[in-house]
Amino acid sequence: MDNNRQGAKASYVALVFFTGLWMILPSAVRRFNREAFAEFQAPALHLVGKGRDLARYWELQSRSPEELVAAARDLARINAALELKIHSLDDARKENTRLREMLRYPQSTEFVTVVARVSVRETSSWWQRIIIRKGRSDGVRPGCPVVFGDRVIGRVSVVHLTTSEVDLVTSPGFRCTAFLEGDDQNHVVHVSGRAGLALSAPRAMVSIIPLGYNPPAGQIAKVMTTGLGGVFPSGLTLGTLETGVQTTSEKHMLTGALTPAKELSFIQEVSVLIPKYPTAGEILLTPADTGKAEEFR
Amino acid sequence: MKDFDGQNPSAPSDPISAWRLRVIFFFFCAGFVYVAVGLSYRQLVQSVSLTEKSDNQGQRVVILPPSRGKIFDRNGYVLVDNRVRWSVKADLLALQPEFRKEYLALLKKEKDRFPDRRPDYDQLQQTARLNVLNAWLTKIWFVIDSTNQKAAKGTAKVKSTPDLHPEERMVHPDTLRKHLNERRALLFPLILDLAFPNSGHAVTSEEGNRSVARFIEQFPVQGPITLEADMVRSYPNGKLASHVLGYVRDTDILKGQLDDELAEKFANLQKLGYTGKKGADGIEATYNEVLSGHSGWEHWTKTSSGYNKERLEAKPPKQGADVALSLDTKIQKSAEEALAKIVDSQGKALPAAAVMLDVNTGEILALASQPSFDPNEMADRVTQAYFDQVNSEGGWLNRSTQGLYAPGSTFKLITATAGMRANKIDWDDILDCGPSYMVGGRAFPEHDPVGYGQVDLEKMLAVSCNVWNYQVGLRTGPENLAKEARRFGLDAPLLQKPAEHNNHSTTELPNPATRMVVPDRAYKQRIAGEPWTDGDTANTSIGQGYLLTTPLHMACLIASIARGETRTTPSIIHDPGRDGRHAGAEPIGLNTQQLNALREGMLRCVEEGTAKSVRIPGLPYAAKTGTSEYFKKGEKAHLAWIIGYAPADNPVVAFCVLVEGQLDTSTWGGKTAGPVARDMILAWRSAADEKDK
Structure with a gap:
């Protein structure tokens, strides 16, 4: 009995001791510990992703040869179409560069694309986040946009050595500016993620919509990135504006719900757009690199 | 034991x-x-009273200002709007730990430097707050200013914000002190109106949007710094109709702050308000009650340091109602553009006014005054430099409704009407008009040194013969001239509001002139202490002497003559149901031949007379020009007038243009004021044609 009591007492003392120790540890040590834990956790996350891939593989194995042949044929067609598109895009890119140089117009933000597989999804109503299998070692930096095709998925929030955490468009940590399809005057509107209520679908909101805005007749208005903020390239689709935009209490601005461009719960593969030059916000988040701040002023 | x-x-x-x-x-x-x-x-x-006292100390009500209603022109074109204002604000409560840390660091430094001296704790606190806020400001500007774009070869680096002195990007100690004393609970504005070029934070509105986008996308979402969007007054056409529209200024007294029931409920609570806006001039001032809307409120608990803690309940503000003006933007624009072309020898725009009315309803289609001001400059807070600039130019005065001038030869219409009504002259009587006319031993000159010879009413109006008017004026007498001028309302106050809209302001535009002068014997005796002479009558008959009136009065006079009546009630408010009846109006009292002669004379004025340089082929209109004298800095200068209506055969619009000539500039009714009238008529015609389509 006494031994049990003493054991319990020792446990409490140890808890208090380690909590206290954690609080007084220098931030570098704490950061190292966090990183170490993330790296320790990374193989498990990879394993989860690989397991899912394996399950998918076995699922495909069970398909009939006819089905696979049909799928391969469809894929070949898509590939051919994409080849054509790549070719025309290449021409457009060259023309764009030529015109920019001719007009002495500054080049838009350049990005390097890194394709990443999704390991884990945390798409509960609170944490709208995914973990991808690319990290610092692949050049991923915090704040980088994450897309699927021309659709915005979210932004990188935390980067580890081999994995990164991505705040989805519906995450409360996500915000960006957008233009609305059909708005001739290109008013800048504000898109931000909202934490959903328990058991309700998470959503993003579009606010500061001008009162005179009318969605294109018979269409669902697309919400597209402005490219003004220096983070997202312009013209990417954030989603569509749900019908029935609400006026704010003052009747001067409208707000509406955003349906994300991609079904975020089933996303498997994404692309991380890494800006060639770090943004000011990125430099601000890494105070150690103050020299860079001057360089980019 | x-x-x-x-x-x-x-x-x-x-x-x-x-x-x-x-x-x-x-x-x-x-x-x-x-x-x-x-x-x-x-x-x-004591439990009840103590609980109440505790609540009162621990709670407050924040009054939220409403957005003002919009102002439209008669065609639904927006003249005054509300635009989104993006402002970067700091949550001072969330910054408390940072303030404390900085304060302790400063205190330690101070004690190390001066161990024997007692530190000034208040000053240290203030410095700590400033240091923290300025550090955040530096970060904010770093994000907004920077560009991660690689500049193309040979081009300067893209920069979206104007070059400001570093001090202009710092928090001013007095601003912070004032905020802490008066509005501690509210967010502290670090950068007001980030995207608007006039605010000095952006070069163009596109670059302003870029600044907003950079902040939204690059600045950390969580933290004590937030971007807030609210609505502020916006005048999309800049200076257009600024004297009519007016401007707004800050107010802490907001209409409908709390209704009676809530006022009782929150009677003992501290009340804190965001700065609202109230009309300071123009329609913004006279229809302030309509445009203002009703304030909202938020009921908060507060911390012991005075910051807001938890919002208990709230009611959103209610936007003010819209106002539709009778102005037609196209005509107004053409009037202002035409006025801007009238310049002195240095190329500076001359002071001038232009009015156009709907002949039948009296609704004002254009009301311009030059020089003017840009109400956008006053939408937030006017700078002393801008105020002084407008003041030195005389831009605050609405010359159309507040400027008092001698009407000059345009008054000859009254002299002729008075003469005919008094049976001293008829429409076809011919008078001999030489180069001058002797009155009281003094030769009163004709403006043409040769004289006009045999002159009837029509010719008099066409060439603006002075001698004809001296003779008719003397025959008619000063009392009849004054009586006729008063019958046409030349000294009557205008722009009076209907009684049902008579809230706080009794007029549709602020302070229209009330000191118009229609002189008679009694007037001169009162003012100069001298008896009336024939010379005074001769002067009055050609619109000189003591006569003073406004361009709006003269526009109403010509609109009345166009309808064959005596009074026109002008209004700046658009009412599609207006019945065309005018308060105090009576028939003009001339027979058909007399009235036709009057109208024919004005038509000849444009076709072959003093306004022939501004005739419009295919669109005959009637006009009467005038060039009167006034004293500027002790020397004589000219006022150029033109009044008239169009079309000549079926009057729809009436107009009046006045230009204040300068000492070194020659100004004449037809030559100087005429082109403005012509442009206004053409703009009206074009607008009417568009409507017909």
């Missing part, structure tokens, strides 16, 4: 100690009873 000495250890060792113990016990009991009674009293008797 006894100890080894056989004594009771708990008993006092001697009688004195026992007595002391009793005294102590008594005081202890008394103290306990005092505390118990006090607590009971507070709990049972």
Whole structure:
């Protein structure tokens, strides 16, 4: 009995001791510990992703040869179409560069694309986040946009050595500016993620919509990135504006719900757009690199 | 129980100690009873009032200003709007730990430097707050200013914000002190109106949007710094119709702050308000009650330091109602553009006014005054430099409704009407008009040194013969001239609001002129202490002397003549149901031939007379020009007038243009004011044609 009591007492003392120790540890040590834990956790996350891939593989194995042949044929067609598109895009890119140089117009933000597989999804109503299998070692930096095709998925929030955490468009940590399809005057509107209520679908909101805005007749208005903020390239689709935009209490601005461009719960593969030059916000988040701040002023 | 000495250890060792113990016990009991009674009293008797007092100390009401209603022109074109204002604000409550840390660091430094001196704690606190806020501002500007774009070869680096002195990007100590004293609970504005070029934070509105986008996308979402969007007054056409529209200024007294029931409920709570806006001039001022809307409120608990803690309940503000003006933006624009072309020898725009009315309803289609001001400059807070600039130019005066001028030859219409109504002259009477006319031993000159010879009413109006008017004026007499001028309302106040809209302001535009002068014998006796002479009558007959009136009065006069009546009630408010009846109007009192001669004379004025340089082929209109004299800095200068209506055969619009000539500039009614009238008529025609399509 006494031994049990003493054991319990020792446990409490140890808890208090380690909590206290954690609080007084220098931030570098704490950061190292966090990183170490993330790296320790990374193989498990990879394993989860690989397991899912394996399950998918076995699922495909069970398909009939006819089905696979049909799928391969469809894929070949898509590939051919994409080849054509790549070719025309290449021409457009060259023309764009030529015109920019001719007009002495500054080049838009350049990005390097890194394709990443999704390991884990945390798409509960609170944490709208995914973990991808690319990290610092692949050049991923915090704040980088994450897309699927021309659709915005979210932004990188935390980067580890081999994995990164991505705040989805519906995450409360996500915000960006957008233009609305059909708005001739290109008013800048504000898109931000909202934490959903328990058991309700998470959503993003579009606010500061001008009162005179009318969605294109018979269409669902697309919400597209402005490219003004220096983070997202312009013209990417954030989603569509749900019908029935609400006026704010003052009747001067409208707000509406955003349906994300991609079904975020089933996303498997994404692309991380890494800006060639770090943004000011990125430099601000890494105070150690103050020299860079001057360089980019 | 006894100890080894056989004594009771708990008993006092001697009688004195026992007595002391009793005294102590008594005081202890008394103290306990005092505390118990006090607590009971507070709990049972004072609990209600103490709870209320505690609530009052721990809660406050924040008044939220409403957005003002919009102002439209008669065609639904927006003249005054509200635009989104993006402002970067700091949550001072969330910054408290940073303030504290900085304060302690400063305190330590101060004590190390001056160990013997008592630190100025208040000053240190203020410096700590400023340091923290300025550090955040530096970060904010770093994000907004920077560009991660690689500049193309040979181009300068893209920069979206104007070059400001570093101090202009710092928090001013007085601003922070004022905020902490008066609005501690509210977010502290670090950068107001980030995207608007006039605010000095952006070069163009596109670059302003870029700044907003950079902040939204690059600045950390979580943290004490937030971007807030609210609505502010916006005048999308800049200076257009600025004297009519007016401008707004800050106010802490907001209409409908709390209704009666809530006012009682929150009677003892501290009330804190965001700065609202109230009309300071123009329609913004006279229709302030309509445009203002109703304030909202938020009921908050507050911390011991005075910051807002938790919002208990709230009511959103309600936007003000819209106002539709009678102005037609196209005509107004053409009037202002035409006025801007009239310049002096240095190329500076001359002071001038232009009015166009709907002949039948009296609704004002254009009301311009030059120089003017840009109400956008006043939408947030006017700078002293801008105020002084407008002041030195005389831009605050609405010359159309507030400027008092001698009407010059345009008054000859009254002289002719008075003469005919008094049977002193008829429409076809011919008078001999030489180069001058002797009145009281003095030769009153004709403006043409040769004279006009045989002149009837039509010719008089076409060439603006002075001698004809001297003769008719003297025959008619000063009392009849004054009576006729008053019958046409030349000294009557205009722009009076209907009684049902008479809230706070009795007029549709602020302070229209009330000191118009229609002189008579009594007037001169009162003003100059001298008797009236024939010379005064001759002067009055050509619109000179003591006569003073406004361009709006002259526009109303010509609109009345166009309808064959005596009065026109002008209005700046658009009412599609207006019946065309005018207060105090009566028939002009001339027979058909007389009235036709009057109209024909004005038509000839444009076709072959003093306004022939501004005739419009295919669109005949009637006009009367005038060039009167006034004294500027002790020397004579000219006022150029033109009044008229169009079309000549079926009048729809009436107009009046006045230009204040300068000493070194020659100004004439037809030559100087005429082109403005012509442009206004063409703009009206074009707008009417568009509507017909």
